Amino acid sequence: GQQLNQSPQSMFIQEGEDVSMNCTSSSIFNTWLWYKQDPGEGPVLLIALYKAGELTSNGRLTAQFGITRKDSFLNISASIPSDVGIYFCAGQLSGGGADGLTFGKGTHLIIQP
């Protein structure tokens, strides 16, 4: 099946630092998504990207849909303690429907005060 390679696996950073993580695939996706999971909760959608080359921001978060449609990155600027959690990338072939999302294995973000 399709595989998403998400890196880094974990990040230990200082509060206030910028964060960058990325996801690559051997297959093309039509939609890229970034989720955040807080401890004890389900993943929550942060950003959805629909077009190759698209750059989208949501507050301090910025994500891009790679031009080859096989990769995406997520940046977080000026990290704060509530940014701690697991960030997942996900690829989807269609805009919605029965085909399952393919997830990366997640990036654990740990912020040291």
Add this chain to the structure above:
Amino acid sequence: DAGITQSPRHKVTETGTPVTLRCHQTENHRYMYWYRQDPGHGLRLIHYSYGVKDTDKGEVSDGYSVSRSKTEDFLLTLESATSSQTSVYFCATNTAGTAGYTFGSGTRLTVV
């Protein structure tokens, strides 16, 4: 998200016993999914449903069955629980024309 409720939130069961997890949604979404989350593996699709009584297998369906008799309910059954099924299980929903899924808060299942 208040639109998706998973029950129970936590369960400990013995090897060999049947277990049923419930997902209830109030979103009237057509599509529903069951995932399991394990360290080192991320989220893996177990089964999904594209309508009442219409279900299909995902990546890791062995040992699991599902049923959907109503739009709002999607049940995941472990016929005979094994220790390898100790995991956190997430239900998710989706509707046509929207990207991504909405997830429930999860069920932590421990098989001893």
